[in-house]
Amino acid sequence: MSKIEIACFNEASALLAIQENVDRIELCEDYSLGGITPNVETLLKLKQKSDVPIYAMIRPRGGDFLYNEKELEQMKSDLMMLKEVGADGFVFGILDENNRFDFDKNLEMISHAAGIPCTFHRAFDRIENQEEALEDIIKCGFKTILTSGGASSAMQGLDKLKELKNLAGDRITILVGGGVRSTNIAELKQNFDYLHSACISTDSENIDVEELRKLLQQLR
Helix, strand or coil: CCEEEEEECCHHHHHHHHHCCCCEEEECECHHHCCECCCHHHHHHHHHHCCCCEEEECCCCCCCCCCCHHHHHHHHHHHHHHHHCCCCEEEECCECCCCCECHHHHHHHHHHHCCCCEEECHHHHHCCCHHHHHHHHHHHCCCEEEECCCCCCCCCCHHHHHHHHHHHCCCCEEEECCCCCCCCHHHHHCCCCEEEECCECCCCCCECHHHHHHHHHHHC
């Protein structure tokens, strides 16, 4: 049976996701920026209430994924603080000026995670040679890649996603995200073991609980 990770942009949404027994939460803030690093207090409160695995986004700002030294130091500092309060995993991605995987900077972050699993997020979808990047990401030590296959949605990137999954084998999890909804999850779950959705209401960054329930019903 496929599992689901729900992206939550605030504490209330995360508590709803926990109540519905989702498999995992990706905790971040500010949907309008595509998700940035969450508040440490939010993670602390959630970890006190539940043992649902929570992966924390490490992203200091919106925009591109090219970070200077000051931003990289901020990312490492945020990771360490979130680690201290019980993050079960981290979600980040660093590219170079040519939108290629920055091996050294990502490795620095992985080293700071010190064995806690890390997901390379949808910065992957900006990389031109995804086959080459896949191998580098595995070598670097990531456990998961969140991707839509380089397309604007998972359904549009379906062929590429299947190709990536075949190339990955059991070396890394391909976490399928991008427009995953109750209307298409039946098709996606036939091909992939782990799916990612924000389940948000229109014009909001809050979870649409009815959509979440429909989505879970389709999965289970």
